[in-house]
Each structure stands twice: as C-alpha cells, then as structure tokens.
Amino acid sequence: MAALQKSIDKRNALINATIELVNNDGFHATPMSKIAKMACVSPATIYLYFENKQDLVNKTYIEVKTSYTAYAFATYNETMSVEEGFEVIWKRIADFKLKESANAMFLAQCDNTPMIDEESRQEGIKHLQPLLDLWARGKKEGIIKPLSDYMLYA
Amino acid sequence: MAALQKSIDKRNALINATIELVNNDGFHATPMSKIAKMACVSPATIYLYFENKQDLVNKTYIEVKTSYTAYAFATYNETMSVEEGFEVIWKRIADFKLKESANAMFLAQCDNTPMIDEESRQEGIKHLQPLLDLWARGKKEGIIKPLSDYMLYA
C-alpha cells in the first residue's frame, strides 16, 4: 500500500487548534508549543505536516476561506437575476458569521493584518470569483446604482 | 517652573512609528527597537513615555480612534433627520478610509485582533456614542427598516 501514514485527523486537529488559539491570542502571540499541546501532539510533529509556522497559518487560511466561499455561494446559481444573486449571497455570508463565528473571526483577522503571505492571500481571493463575476454582470446591466454605495463596504 | 520637559514631538513620533510599523508588520512582529529607530529615539526612551509595549499600542489606539470619531461626526448634528444623519456620517467614514488610510488600516487591525486591551477597547467604543444614539433614534421612529439589513455590517 501507499504511504499515507500521516493522519488526516492530526492535521485537522492542528488546523483547528490554530484557529482557536489565533482567535484568542493573535498569530504571533500563539507559540507552536501551545498549538501542539492543544492538538495533542509534539511540537516537532507539526513540522511533519507543515513547513513552518507561516505555512501552517497560510494553509489554515486557505482551508477556512474555501469553506467560507463554498458556504456563501451554496444557494446561488448563475441563472439568478443580479439582485436576487446579491441578496442570496449576502444572506449566506451573514449566516456564516453567525453559525461559524470562530471561522469568520479567524478570516477577519487574516484579512485585516499582514499575517498571511501575499501568495496565499491571492489564492484566497480566487475563490471569490463568482462574486466578482456577479458584480461585473450588475455593472453591465447598469442596474443597482444606489446599492454600490453600500457595497463598497463588502 | 513645572517639569514638562518630555517632548510632545517625541511622543507623536512614537505614535506615528507605531501606526506605520504595525500596519506593515503586525503588532507582535514589530520590535520596540524598530519603533525606537523610526522615531529617532533609544529603545529605553520609549519607557519614559509609555509603561510598556501594550500601553504604547493601547494609547495609540485611543488616539487614532478619537480622531476617527471626530472626523466621522464633524458634519453631523442632532437636529438632522435620522436618514440624513446616517448618510452624512456614512460619507465621512468612507472619506476617512480614503484620506486617512493609514489610520483606518491601523484601526481595522486593532478591531479585528486581540491586540488591544479590553479596557482601552471599551474606551474607544465610548466615542461612538453619537452613532449609537442615532441608531436608537432611528429605532424609536420606527423607520428605515430595510437599511438595518445593510447596517449589520458596520
């Protein structure tokens, strides 16, 4: 058999510990040793799953961002009108912030600090493509001018 | 004469260095030595003006938040209608983010991370009182229901 001995559970535990500890203490104030402890793992073990601390937080970001966008676009499809599309996505985003508040808080921290590498940040933005497309569609249809004022804040 | 020998210029230089460096590198990734260097001061001198690093960033936060709210409410007065009040404040906030982007970026980082002490955070919120009052007034007047959906994001 192949050699995927490394446990996916352990990886997930590390990701989750990272989210919780970064939320509580901030990125630089959370030692690798604390992440290890919360994931019931030795500090050295983290380096079997991630290159280093920066890589750990980058990968965590991508993972959470992916689940965020999946959630946001779950009820949306391209046949909707622009208005309906925005409304549907908007509600899902609000929902996400309520129901997955830890994840949302983590993303907020990532998106408002220099803690994530530029490369991973770009990667995260890619997943928002459907929203940008919808925006472009709205512009092309020349509708919802007043809305754009509010949207500036998204 | 009294002994206010400590220079207000030096204090401002420290505050400004803090804003710029925290914006670029994040709170825990900016050493006191770097702040000192940018403010043309010895590291030890910082401790004549602030108790410690936490106190420095707390005070910086209060200062920026105060200037933010002053800016936001500059064109507002209580005789305005609720709608007009919101619009006027809204525009000033957007303006602030454009014209004082470094300050706005710093506030975003403070408000989305655990870097500021709870006490200073509360102190900062106090300055937003006029906005909360306006909100209460809007509710009492029972108007602008649809707006509240968007406002959730402020």
Add this chain to the structure above:
DNA sequence: ATATAGAAAATGAACGTTCATTCTTTTTTA
C-alpha cells in the same frame, strides 16, 4: 547676565525569557 547644581531625560548595553526550529532517539506501521 552667567555660572552652576540638581533633577529629569535620554542613551546604549546587558539581562533574562520566550519561542521557532532542529536533532537524536524511540515508537509505530506495513
């Protein structure tokens, strides 16, 4: 006005701690 003494301010070096990462050894897996 000037010189000077005492206090406040400023400094650079030093201290002690913390933390990311690596090294060596042990355990687990196939």
Add this chain to the structure above:
DNA sequence: TAAAAAAGAATGAACGTTCATTTTCTATAT
C-alpha cells in the same frame, strides 16, 4: 525488519525591559 512518524530535549536567535551612565535642561545664586 526497515522505513516512516512521533517525541522530547536542545539550540540559537530575537525581543521586551531594565540598569548604569551620560547628557540636557532649568532655576537659583552670584
């Protein structure tokens, strides 16, 4: 049994803060 995974201890660098010393300021006495 051999290779991968995991562990805990060790390492070296970085940083916040303090210490001992020097510099600057100011208020008074000449």
